[in-house]
Amino acid sequence: MNPSAEWRHIEFARVISCKLCTKATDSNPLRDDGENVPQPGYIGSKYRNVRVLLVGQNPGTPKSLSAQDLPYTAALRALRDEPTTQRYKELRTVLRTFIPQWPVQNNHFPLIESGLTLDDIAYCNIVRCRTTGDGTPRELLSKQCLNEHFVRWLNLLNPKVVVFIGKWAWRQGSSAVGAKGIPCAFINRQRSLSTTERVENRAQVVALVRKHHG
Numbered sequence: 001m002n003p004s005a006e007w008r009h010i011e012f013a014r015v016i017s018c019k020l021c022t023k024a025t026d027s028n029p030l031r032d033d034g035e036n037v038p039q040p041g042y043i044g045s046k047y048r049n050v051r052v053l054l055v056g057q058n059p060g061t062p063k064s065l066s067a068q069d070l071p072y073t074a075a076l077r078a079l080r081d082e083p084t085t086q087r088y089k090e091l092r093t094v095l096r097t098f099i100p101q102w103p104v105q106n107n108h109f110p111l112i113e114s115g116l117t118l119d120d121i122a123y124c125n126i127v128r129c130r131t132t133g134d135g136t137p138r139e140l141l142s143k144q145c146l147n148e149h150f151v152r153w154l155n156l157l158n159p160k161v162v163v164f165i166g167k168w169a170w171r172q173g174s175s176a177v178g179a180k181g182i183p184c185a186f187i188n189r190q191r192s193l194s195t196t197e198r199v200e201n202r203a204q205v206v207a208l209v210r211k212h213h214g
Contacts, residue, residue, distance in 0.1 A: 008043060011156065012091070013083030015040040015128055016076050020144050028138045030061060030130040035073045037080065041124030042099055043157070050120040052213050053159035054109055055150075057169045058127035061134050072098045099123075108165050108187050110202050114209040122157055126150055126172045142172050151176050161212040163187065163205055183212055 018038050021029050030036045039059045044050075062069050075091040099118055105111040111118070127137040127145045137145075150173055162177045162184040164170035170186035177184045185208045188201045 007156065009079065009083055009085050009088035011153075012040040012088060013079050015149055016080035018128070018148065020148055021129070021141055026138055026141050028131050028135060028141050030132050033077075035069065036061075036130050037073060037076050038128040039076065039125070039130075040128065041122065041153075042095055042118075043122045044117075044119040046117075046119040047122045047157070050116065050213050051158065051160040052114070052116060052121045052209055053154075053157055053162045054104060054121055054123045054165060055162060055169050055173055056104060056123070056125045056165040058125045058137050059130045061130045069098075104165055108189065109163060110206050113202070113206045114213070116209070116213070120213070122159070124150070124153055126169050136168065146172060146176065154180060154182070161209055163209060165189070183208060 016038050021031075031038075071094050075087075075094045079087040079091050099105075102123075104123060105118060105121075111121075127142055128149055129137075129141075129145070131137055131141075154176060159182055162173075162182055164173060164184065164186035166189045167186055170184070174184055174186075185205050187205060188198070193201070
C-alpha cells in the first residue's frame with residue numbers, strides 16, 4: 001500500500017483512540033485523557049520513496065513536560081477527536097519540531113551514517129502507550145498492541161527494511177517482519193557491550209539499511 005495522507009489521518013486517529021487495553025486487563029499501560037494517550041508514531045514526507053522503518057519498545061514518559069510535549073499531546077488528542085486531514089497536518093507541523101529532539105535518531109539509530117534524513121524514515125513502537133514507571137510492557141499488552149497495530153502498520157507502510165531499537169523490540173516484532181520477508185536488524189543497547197561491539201553493531205545496521213533503501 002502507498003502510505004499517503006489519504007489513510008494517515010484515519011490510521012493515526014485509530015491508534016490514538018484505541019481502548020483495547022484497560023486497567024481491568026493490565027495495569028501496566030499509563031493512560032489518561034490528558035498527556036498520556038497512545039502515540040501512533042511518525043511518517044516522513046519522503047518515506048514512500050525510501051521505506052526505512054524504525055521500531056522502538058514504547059513511548060517514554062518525560063520527567064517533566066517540556067514546551068514541546070504539551071503541544072504534541074494536544075495535537076494527538078485533537079486528531080483523535082476530529083480525525084480529519086487538517087488535524088493530521090497540524091500534528092505533522094508539531095512533529096516537525098518535536099521529532100528532531102527524540103533520542104532515536106540522536107542517540108540510538110545512525111541516521112546520518114545510513115544516508116538518511118528524518119523525512120526518509122517512519123517510526124513506531126511495538127506498544128503505543130507509555131507504561132507506569134516506564135516499565136517494560138507486559139506480555140498481554142505487547143501481544144495485543146502488536147496484533148492490533150504493528151502488523152497493520154507493516155501492511156500499510158510496506159517497508160524495505162526494518163530496524164528495531166533494542167533487543168526487546170526485536171524479540172517482539174521480528175517474527176511478524178520475517179513472515180513478510182522484510183530484512184531486519186536491531187540496534188543493541190545492552191550497557192555491557194564494549195565500545196568495539198557497539199561500533200560493529202552500528203556498522204552492521206548501516207550496511208543493511210544502505211543495501212535496501214536505495
